[in-house]
Amino acid sequence: MTDLIRLRAEEVALFLDFDGTLVALADHPDAIQPPAQLHSLLPALQKRLNKALAVVSGRPLQQLERHLPPGLALAGIHGGEWRWPGQAPQRMPTASLDPARRSLADWQAPPGVWIEDKDLALAVHYRARPGSAALCEQRAAAAAALADARLLAGKQVFEIKPRGIDKGTALRRFMAAAPFAGRLPVFVGDDVTDEDGFAAAQALGGIGIKVGVGDSRARHRFHDTQEVFQWLNSLLLHPPT
Numbered sequence: 001m002t003d004l005i006r007l008r009a010e011e012v013a014l015f016l017d018f019d020g021t022l023v024a025l026a027d028h029p030d031a032i033q034p035p036a037q038l039h040s041l042l043p044a045l046q047k048r049l050n051k052a053l054a055v056v057s058g059r060p061l062q063q064l065e066r067h068l069p070p071g072l073a074l075a076g077i078h079g080g081e082w083r084w085p086g087q088a089p090q091r092m093p094t095a096s097l098d099p100a101r102r103s104l105a106d107w108q109a110p111p112g113v114w115i116e117d118k119d120l121a122l123a124v125h126y127r128a129r130p131g132s133a134a135l136c137e138q139r140a141a142a143a144a145a146l147a148d149a150r151l152l153a154g155k156q157v158f159e160i161k162p163r164g165i166d167k168g169t170a171l172r173r174f175m176a177a178a179p180f181a182g183r184l185p186v187f188v189g190d191d192v193t194d195e196d197g198f199a200a201a202q203a204l205g206g207i208g209i210k211v212g213v214g215d216s217r218a219r220h221r222f223h224d225t226q227e228v229f230q231w232l233n234s235l236l237l238h239p240p241t
C-alpha cells in the first residue's frame with residue numbers, strides 16, 4: 001500500500017474488477033450487496049482520473065449496469081462485451097459455445113450446482129455444493145473441449161469462454177484510446193480471471209494488484225475489499241498538481 005499511495009491520479013488509468021474487489025462475495029450472484037459508497041466514489045474517481053476508469057468484470061454488462069452508477073466505461077463477460085460512457089454496447093465476434101451449451105443442458109447436475117448462461121460465456125457454479133467441485137470441473141472441461149473454448153477456475157465456479165476473450169484484451173482495448181492512452185494502467189482484482197488483467201497492465205509498465213490470498217502474477221496486494229476502498233479514497237485525496 002505504501003508504494004501505491006504515491007501514485008498520482010493524474011497519471012493512472014484504473015481498471016477495477018467487480019465481484020470480490022468492489023463487492024464482497026455472496027451465496028448467489030443476485031444476492032450481493034454493493035456498498036452504497038460505490039455510487040459516489042466511482043463517479044468522483046472517474047472525474048479525478050479524467051475519465052480513465054473502467055470496471056472489468058466476468059458479469060454481463062446488463063448486470064453491471066444494474067449495480068453501478070451510470071456513465072462508467074465497462075467491460076463485461078471478461079472483455080467479450082464493453083461500453084464506452086454514453087455509447088452503445090459492443091461485443092467481440094466469437095466462436096459459438098453451442099456445443100458446450102448443449103452438453104451442459106444434457107447434464108443432470110447435482111442439487112445446488114447451476115449453470116449461468118451469459119450468452120458469450122457459460123459458468124458452472126457450485127458454491128452451494130462445494131463437494132461437487134471435481135465433478136463440475138470434469139463436466140465443464142468436457143463441455144469446453146467440445147466448443148474448443150477456454151476453461152477457467154474462478155471462485156466456486158468454472159467459466160467456459162471463447163478463446164481470445166480475457167481481461168487483458170479488455171485492458172488493452174481501453175488503453176489504445178483516449179482518455180486511457182498514455183496513462184499508467186493499474187488493474188485491481190481478486191480472482192484467477194483477473195490474472196490476464198494483471199499481466200496486461202504489467203506488460204505495459206503498469207501495476208497489478210491482487211486482492212486477498214493466493215498465488216498471483218500481480219506484484220502488489222491488498223488484503224481485502226476494505227483496503228481497496230481505503231486506497232481508492234486515498235487517490236481522491238491527493239491534491240491535483
Ligand SMILES: O=P(O)(O)OC[C@H]1O[C@H](O[C@H]2O[C@H](CO)[C@@H](O)[C@H](O)[C@H]2O)[C@H](O)[C@@H](O)[C@@H]1O
Pocket residue numbers: 017018019020024025026027028029030032056057058059060116118123125127154155156157159191193
Ligand atoms: O470478474 P468478476 O467481477 O469478479 O466476476 C466473476 C464472476 O462473478 C460472479 O460469480 C462470483 O460471485 C458470486 C457473487 O458473490 C458468487 O456467488 C459466485 O460463487 C462467484 O463465482 C458471476 O456470477 C460470474 O458470472 C462472474 O464471472
